[in-house]
Amino acid sequence: MASVNLEKIVKTYPNGFEAVHGVDLEVRDGEFMVFVGPSGCSKSTILRMIAGLESISGGELKIGNTVVNNLRAKERGIAMVFQNYALYPHMKVYDNMAFGLKLAGLPKQEIHERVTQAAKMLEMEQLLDRLPRQLSGGQAQRVAVGRCIVKRPEVFLFDEPLSNLDAKLRASMRVRLTELHRELRDRGQPSTAIYVTHDQVEAMTMGERICVLKDGTIQQVDTPTTLYDRPVNAFVAGFIGSPEMNIRPATVVARDGGLGVEIGDTMLPLPAAYSDALGNRIGQKVQFGIRPENIGTPRSIFAAGSQERASVANCTFRLREHMGNEVYTYFDLGGHEFAARVPTDFAGEIDKAERGQTIPLGFVMDKAHIFDADTGLNLTLSALQPA
Amino acid sequence: MSSDTVATALPKTRIPSNAEVLRTQRRERISLALRYLILGSVGLLMLYPLFWLLGASFKSNQEIFTTIWFLPRDLTQLLDFSAYYNGWMTRTEFTFATYFLNSFLIVIPRVIVTLISCTLVAYSFARFEYPGKKFLFSIMIGTMLLPPIVLRVPQYLMFKELGMIDTYWPLILPSAFAVDTFFTFLVVQFLRGTPRDMEEAAIIDGCNALQLLWHIVVPLLKPALISVALFQFIWTMNDFIGPLIYISTVEKYPVSLALKMSMDVSGEVEWANIIAISIVALLPSLTVFFLAQRYFIEGATSSGIKG
Structure with missing residues (x-):
């Protein structure tokens, strides 16, 4: 069980460009937090800093009570779903899901249990023997989610996971992911989730709280209804809602x-x-x-x-x-x-x-x-x- | 029946007459035949020397030099494989079995060290940031432009100092240091065109840099590495000047040198024998090519993995 705390987080690239300007944010334990903003607002950069894929130039990042700034990705207790699914193309679905657990040295029996349990949860037991190229977009996305679930991470990170799917599938995956999150939380498993999207509909429907970003600064963090009814500035007002205000x-x-x-x-x-x-x-x-x-x-x-x-x-x-x-x-x-x-x-x-x-x-x-x-x-x- | 229904339902639709359909089909067939004829004859023209070579291995010296037709005049000669046997046995104390073995003793280790060194160097160029990377990369590209002959003398002197003359080391060792720049370049470009998501996913799954290379990058690079192995195999198998410079003992000759040797050991050369062995010498490269063809095409044309 873990919250995620960002304190004055800064990202400066080697060429001197400052992409993230001192972001302060608390993602509560078990919360589904959505980062939303137009492209180039650094929402993915912040997510990647939390994941450990980008270095943190300044500030302090805590997962639970641990400062993780200098911890490697695998020591942070996170799992991530990528936009392009990022399944290992040469491994079967089962091995894709088991890979992280094998590296962690878990006993075979437990790996098997976890993978089959996750596959059942995502209704994809029949896919375990397939290679990623034999999967449809929606199936691949489910495998990518499954690969996260088996690791039982403290924090789930989603980087625009639905943007490669067609509109219909996106709507149904949206519901599934939200349900999955509630299901994990109801079981008492760690379920803190941070979800990055540029789609305000996804943000409004999935987020328990939404963090609206623009040019590397937070505009407003609040529940969907508050963002909608009481936007703090014209940017948030214009970004949330369709057709726009x-x-x-x-x-x-x-x-x-x-x-x-x-x-x-x-x-x-x-x-x-x-x-x-x-x-x-x-x-x-x-x-x-x-x-x-x-x-x-x-x-x-x-x-x-x-x-x-x-x-x-x-x-x-x-x-x-x-x-x-x-x-x-x-x-x-x-x-x-x-x-x-x-x-x-x-x-x-x-x-x-x-x-x-x-x-x-x-x-x-x-x-x-x-x-x-x-x-x-x-x-x-x-x-x-x-x- | 159905055409009647359509015709009544859509009176303005023009139904093509039978004659018109036949005419169109005939025109398409003629044009197809014409295309095949032209392509076929040009193809034949290009392949003719190969057919001639095959036929010549069954001819006598006199016939080789007097006819241009690829089949021997007397077709029963096609059943006579003595040129292959004689060529194989050679006039030296060694058969071509020795020479083929020698060739493989050079080719196989060289392909293996090339794959390892290329992958490591390309991985570093394509995936890591370190000071001087751009400079090093341009030096590497620079060596690609250098004519290999320029390096022969200094390399010879160096290997002489190391006492490696008349061993296979000078033919294998350089490849262990990724000096086959073209291959390294090929793999770098392939890797650059490959999305990093999978590697990032593997980092989160807990891979360190070497596990990443082995579990994720190498499988992704498979098509490119197969191309590298294939090229290195064929080029090394056919290499003549390298062994000529470094190998002096007949017992250690690879196929390319042994072939040359069979031409000048005696004044009177039985050409059919040499041609027969030349054909046999082509076989390993051909076999490897056809085995790897599917992957090779993929490696030469694809720049990565679809999303």
Whole structure:
């Protein structure tokens, strides 16, 4: 059983490039932590430093109570699943799984027990005699996971393990991996997991907590719902959620009895709760953020019971995408492009709209976020409802 | 029946007439035949000297020099293998069995030490960072550009100092230090094209650098190493100048030298005998090539493992 502690972790490459700038993070024992961020945000580098595949330039890394900075990979009690599966192509599945145990000098009997148990758990007993090249992508990935399980590591590391699979398989493997983690934890086996992905859907669905990274610094670490509802800055807000949050330039203005934001020539009133946070910003440029599902037709807003908190504005219709249960609607407001997600049942007026036509759309303003125009910090965090 | 249904269902679809189908098929057959004819005759032209060699081993001296047709005039001569027997026995006290054995005594150790040294050197170049690596690598590439003949004299003097003249050591020893730069280069490039994930997985599984090399890298390198072994086998088997310089005792001659020797021991040369033995001398290389062919092609063309 082990937690993973990163204290002021720095990675500087020999050419002087600093990829990771003093990362502090605690992954709790048994937790499923996801590192997510765009490519080049150093999420894999941090994972590889934890694995012992990259040296740590500065700071302290602890697994359990041991400082592991200078320990070799095999002494850290970790196991890792790679993006390309990294199965040994010349060994059968059984030997792939048993290899680490053989090197560790475990008795044959125990190796056999562990491998068959893991194979059973992953429902791949029939694959044990095959060579990696005879496996499909999903099977290879299961073997790679199995190879980790047999080692009974303190910490599981996953480096974008699903990104080579097709969309359908990825969705089912996502569920399997999450279930597997809960199963191990329920049995009381060590199950701390760190999972790297660039896919925010994987992050949201799998992570118990998510660490959002950008350019080698942590932006926010929290539960998926908190990240979604209370992002600390515009980057997190834009990265988490699909389609992404609309974040557009706006100006804070005073109106009768409160504040509002002006987007181009349109003014949207802000809820009274935002007054404290934004009172000293009247006339200043900010970023206005609102998620697509918080914009809708008057009917959909009414159906959701948000009519009291919503303001209706006239928008210029551009395009619609039918997703089945929802219609993604793209429109202009005050010269900026916005996207909305409207349930199909209430999308009547959108369905009939012509390109360039003016349609009324409602904005649920107590779900809106106001970000500082320069730093991107969320100014309305204190006023937003806790998740 | 089915074409009728289609025709009624899709009245605008044009169904090709029988005559048109036949015409197209005929044109395709003619073009195919033409291609085979051209390729076949060029191929034959290139292989003809080999056929001629095979036929000549059954001819008399007089016939060898007067006819260009590869079969002997009298086809019953094809049943007469005396040239092979005479050639094999030689006019010296040793048969070609001795010479073949000598050749293998050079070739086999040389292939083995080449594989070991190439793998070690290539592994270091492709997978480790150390000061001066780039410089060393460019020196290695530099020696590839050096004509081998330049090294003959200093090498001879060196091996003379070491007392290794008239032994097989000068022919084997250099390969133990990866001086066959081409092979090292080949393996380095192959390894560079191979993803490192598997090695990283093995590091996490607990391998040290040498276990990594043995358990993971060498199996991955198999196609490249088979190519190296094959080339080294054929080149060493055919090497003439090396043994000529270092080997002076007839008893120690490899096949290439012994063949040359059978040409000039007496004024009157029975060419059929020499040609017969030349053909026999080709056999080991041919056998090794066909055995390794599948892997060899893979090694020469693939740059790594698919993800």
